[in-house]
Amino acid sequence: MQGQHIPTDAQKDEAALWHVKRAGGSMSVAQEGEFDAWINADPGNRLAYDQMRVLWAQVEEPARRMSTAMAGEKPRFDKVRQWFSPGRAFAGVAGAVAVGACVFFFNPDMVENIRADIVTENETVTDVTLTDGSIVHLAANSAIATDFADGRRDVELLRGQAFFEVTHRNGDRFRVHAGPAMIEVVGTRFNVDYLSRNTEIAVEEGAVRVSSNDNPQGVLLGAGDRVAVSTAASLGDVEKTDPTAIHGWMQGRLSVRNVTVGDLVARLDNFASGRLVALGDVSERTISGSFPTTDVVGSLETVAAAVGAKVIRTSPWLTVIY
Structure with missing residues (x-):
């Protein structure tokens, strides 16, 4: 029975990362083989991945319907975040999943805007x-x-x-x-x-x-x-x-020196039409440079090339660097 195989926090984190990769269509044949090996290695892996697929399906469609009306709003969904282990390397995955869910439940900027x-x-x-x-x-x-x-x-x-x-x-x-x-x-x-x-x-x-x-x-x-x-x-x-x-941002550029990729992505996210999320240890790597805010996707690609990361667009509302 599935109930006998409760996924661990690590399995949940891994399931979320695998789902993001597969949703973005960026996996190679070798990575597909790694995924198959992982999901078949332990019943808890399969259960964690199934739970992730269900969760994503529940939140992505409401987010898609409401994203146009709420353009520019930055979502947060603490209940979904609790599904993940706090303080883990892949805790950012929670934010990726929360992108859709929290738009449906409540707007995190609402109190500030009021x-x-x-x-x-x-x-x-x-x-x-x-x-x-x-x-x-x-x-x-x-x-x-x-x-x-x-x-x-x-x-x-x-x-x-x-x-x-x-x-x-x-x-x-x-x-x-x-x-x-x-x-x-x-x-x-x-x-x-x-x-x-x-x-x-x-x-x-x-x-x-x-x-x-x-x-x-x-x-x-x-x-x-x-x-x-x-x-x-x-x-x-x-x-x-x-x-x-x-004040380079007033001329359409963000200039940073020795900041983490996670911090830079958070700043670029402010100028993006959808959400930008940095996952895993990539978010802790440091970077310096000047990046145009008028071409956020191009800036994200430049960041990825500089730190040896990849960029995938899982939907029109979510882009992930990992």
Whole structure:
């Protein structure tokens, strides 16, 4: 009986990866042989793969029907994620399966969008003039909330990227909150990247103080400086950066230095019409370079060539690099 062969976490992870490969039609004859050997090696393997096929069938069709109406929304489905073992090398597979399921169940950006005053769409750069005359340039699929009541000048970057041109006003502080990071300025031009594991702040002109709950004193950044704040609210070291690359995304390029493929894919995903997912140890490999956001598929192919990975498109709504 199948019930006597409950799949292990490892078998579930392997089943998900095999399903992604087979759905993308990228398997060679040799890989088909490896798959046959794997699925016949243990009843738990076959059961895990059968469960994966059923799960995929249940979630892909609703996702296809709703994807057009919800273009630009980034899905999440925690219930499906729980099917996979936490912290495993193939945990990203859960995200790949969740792409379809979570669109059907709920929109992960919904709460942020309700809180936001401004939400941008995919493949756009939106210029917003705030009530104090400051200007915010927002990247695709970004969201901000503002509070200018009673003399305050507070902006919260709920997600995405933003480049600020802050107007000096009688010494009044202008504050930007992004996850665990808080940036305080008087008048300056700086970029905030709140897309991946760290919140990154880079200054083009002027000076800002970056702090967090873990480090309320913070650090002072000048022109050409950058710092990262981790999800655990830990401040990194201040580094020098190329001022011309600080807001390269506004010219349609993402410039990165020694970031993980997973982080880069998460950033490119913001400019894609479907979901991009990095699987396995590929997501932890590091890469540097400049990648066009106007040709996300081409950028993903370039990344794959650079790190020795492969790209498959499992459906119009999901592209996987592994």
